[in-house]
Amino acid sequence: MRKRKLLIGLLLIHVITLIAQQNLTLSFEAKHYEGENVKLDSILIKNITRNCDTILYAPDTMLFFNYFVGINEKLNLESNFISAPYPNPVLNNKTSFNINLYQKGNLTLDLFDLWGQKLTTYNGKLSSGNYKFDLNLDKRGTYFLRATFNNNYKSLKIINSSHGSIEKFRIEMASVQTVNNLKTQTEEGGFWYEPGDTLWYVGYAQTPHAIAGSDVLENVPQNQEHLHFSIVEGLPCSKNIAVKYGNHLYPTVQIGEQCWLKENLSIGTMINGDIDMIDNGIIEKYCYDNNLENCAEFGGLYQWNELMNYSEEEATQGICPQGWHVSTKDEFMRIVEDFDGEGCKERGNQHWLQGYNTEGDNTKGFSVVGSGYRQNTTLFEQLKTIAVFHSSTKMTYDWVWHFSFHQNNQMSHGTTLKITGNSIRCIKN
Numbered sequence: 334m335r336k337r338k339l340l341i342g343l344l345l346i347h348v349i350t351l352i353a354q355q356n357l358t359l360s361f362e363a364k365h366y367e368g369e370n371v372k373l374d375s376i377l378i379k380n381i382t383r384n385c386d387t388i389l390y391a392p393d394t395m396l397f398f399n400y401f402v403g404i405n406e407k408l409n410l411e412s413n414f415i416s417a418p419y420p421n422p423v424l425n426n427k428t429s430f431n432i433n434l435y436q437k438g439n440l441t442l443d444l445f446d447l448w449g450q451k452l453t454t455y456n457g458k459l460s461s462g463n464y465k466f467d468l469n470l471d472k473r474g475t476y477f478l479r480a481t482f483n484n485n486y487k488s489l490k491i492i493n494s495s496h497g498s499i500e501k502f503r504i505e506m507a508s509v510q511t512v513n514n515l516k517t518q519t520e521e522g523g524f525w526y527e528p529g530d531t532l533w534y535v536g537y538a539q540t541p542h543a544i545a546g547s548d549v550l551e552n553v554p555q556n557q558e559h560l561h562f563s564i565v566e567g568l569p570c571s572k573n574i575a576v577k578y579g580n581h582l583y584p585t586v587q588i589g590e591q592c593w594l595k596e597n598l599s600i601g602t603m604i605n606g607d608i609d610m611i612d613n614g615i616i617e618k619y620c621y622d623n624n625l626e627n628c629a630e631f632g633g634l635y636q637w638n639e640l641m642n643y644s645e646e647e648a649t650q651g652i653c654p655q656g657w658h659v660s661t662k663d664e665f666m667r668i669v670e671d672f673d674g675e676g677c678k679e680r681g682n683q684h685w686l687q688g689y690n691t692e693g694d695n696t697k698g699f700s701v702v703g704s705g706y707r708q709n710t711t712l713f714e715q716l717k718t719i720a721v722f723h724s725s726t727k728m729t730y731d732w733v734w735h736f737s738f739h740q741n742n743q744m745s746h747g748t749t750l751k752i753t754g755n756s757i758r759c760i761k762n
Contacts, residue, residue, distance in 0.1 A: 357554055359396040361389075361536060363562035367681045369541045371564050377535040377574070380526060381551075387524035390433055390463065392419050415480040415487050423470060423493040429507065430478075430489075432464040438483040442466065442504050445477045452476070453502040462509055469503040470495075529553060533582075535574055536562035542680075544696055549575045549584040566680070567595060567698015573761060578654040585761075586698045589671050591664065592761035595700055597632025598640075600652055607711045609752065610639040616652050619707045619754045621716050631684065631704040631716070634754035637723050637733050647725050653759035660760045662726035662734040662746075668699070669744060677701050678738055685740060686717040693742055701738045707754025723755040 363373050373394055379386040389396060393416035416431040432440065442455040455466070470476065470493040479488045526532075534550045547569055548562040569575065570585040570592035577583075579600040586595040601616030603625055610617045618633030620626075640659060641651045651659040668677065677700075678693025679685065684702035685693070693701075705716035718740045726734040728748050735749040749755065 357397070357556065357558075359554060359558045359560065361394045361534070361560050361562065363536050363538050363548070363564050365540050365546070366563045366565050366683070367541075371538045371540060371546075373562070374537045374539065376537070377533075378524075379533040379535070379574070380524065380530050381533055382530040383525050383527075385524050388433065390416060390431055393417055393431070414482055414485065415489070418468065418478070418489060418491055421491055423491060423495055426470050426493060426495045428468050428470075428491065430466055430468070432459075432466060432480065432482075434459055434461050434464070434482065436461050439481075441481040443479045443481075444468070444502055444504065445479065447475055447477075453504055455504040455506075457506075464506060465508040467503075467505045467507045469501075469505070471502055526554075533575060534560060534562075535569060536564065537568070538562070538564045540564060540566055542566075542694070544694075544698075546698070547584070549582060551575075551577070551582045565595070565698070565700055566695040567700065569595075570761065576654050576657070583654075586700070588668060588697055588699060591667060593660075593699065594657070594759045595698065597702070597704055597756045598635075598652065598759060599628045599633040601633060601635075603628065603633075606707050606713055606754070610636045612638070612643045619713075621705050621707075621713050627716070631702055632756050634704070634707045635723065635757055636754055637751035640723055640757050641725060645727055647727070649725060651725065652757070656762055657759040658762055659725035660722070660758055662724045664760055665722070665724055665736045665746065668697075669746070677744070678742055684717060703740065704756045706756075709750050709752045721749070721753070721755045722758055723749070723753075 361373060361376055363371050365371050372391065374391050376389040376394065377386060378389065378396060414433050418428040418430040420428055434440070437460050440457050440459050444452045446452060468478065473493050473495065476491045476493065477488055478491055479486060531551065531553050536548050538546055540546045544566045545568055546564040546566045548564050549569065550560055550562065552558065567586040570587045573585050573592055575582050575584050576594065581599065584595040586593055599618065601618040603620050604610065604617045605623050606619050617639055618628060618635055620628035620633065621631060639652070641649055644651065648658045648661050650657065653659060676694060676696035678695060679700050679702050680693055680695050686703070701720045703717035704720045705714055706719070706721045708714050720738045722736045724734045724736065728734055731751055732748040733751055734746065735755060736744065736746045738744050
């Protein structure tokens, strides 16, 4: 009787486990922010909750999760070490797939037919790297490829509709590459996910103008997700891909040796443009024409004392995120000296008015938008024709150093009044 109860209990646990098991699929696509489709090169997926990450390499743009709800058990999700075979269905009896290994280990590839008969196998002890394999099939049919790496495995269905035959089934290594340096961290147990975890996704792609670009997204996956990257020129800083600040995710961009926020800061509570900012313990911002939507699109505008958080120390944190500071004259001058101010203005006319010589190329990825400014007379001026940035470098009692990017692709710098409402870009300490 006790054995019967034990058996019933084990069956009940098994049924509950089956019911609780969930599958989640993430898929990705990308467009350049001007609207043209682009092909993703790779996707970095970082679990912010558990501080681990993994990478999908082209042509693989899908990530499969298999987890249990209500059971405090971590499952290894490194089964995405193998990409989907391409082409599939197979053409001319041959297809290829990539194996991406982030550490040394034993790799086994087994090919089975529909009846479970093993047709061919590959065994190897491999170092970390990106391996391409060719698979040859000797006749039409449906097959299953099972890849096993250390304690991880994944099975893929392959359909061969080609006529004719080859000498035999074969799995052959075609090429080897070093590990992609986008991998930022490897955990002994691999990449982990549990329901409720927050994920960041970084999509990397060449823009239609053959410039390296990227985009950063954040979400907590629910059921099936199809995510869209809006690729912008420039690559994120390797150790600081993004910053979550004030409920907004700011991507970063590497400019030479400097790490900048890729967007204008837009932290704080909007006040009307006819009111001066005061030291009241609340971060205040102007939005062009007193319209919050302009802050979302172009960033906030700030008087100097407010953005400095009422400090006069150069390179102070001010209203920037922790670990970042208000950029200085010398830090802006690095852009001028190294790049002559070129390659910083966003492409197209989404954030710039059409006119003479207005087409920026954004080759440096600084992505300057025509945010305009709030004049000291309380008037908002020159939206989509100029971007003016306060620096943290004070010149006199009322005047500070500023930098301007113009509609005609020129850059200028000089002094401006503290009470002018200008944009701000933060730079990493």
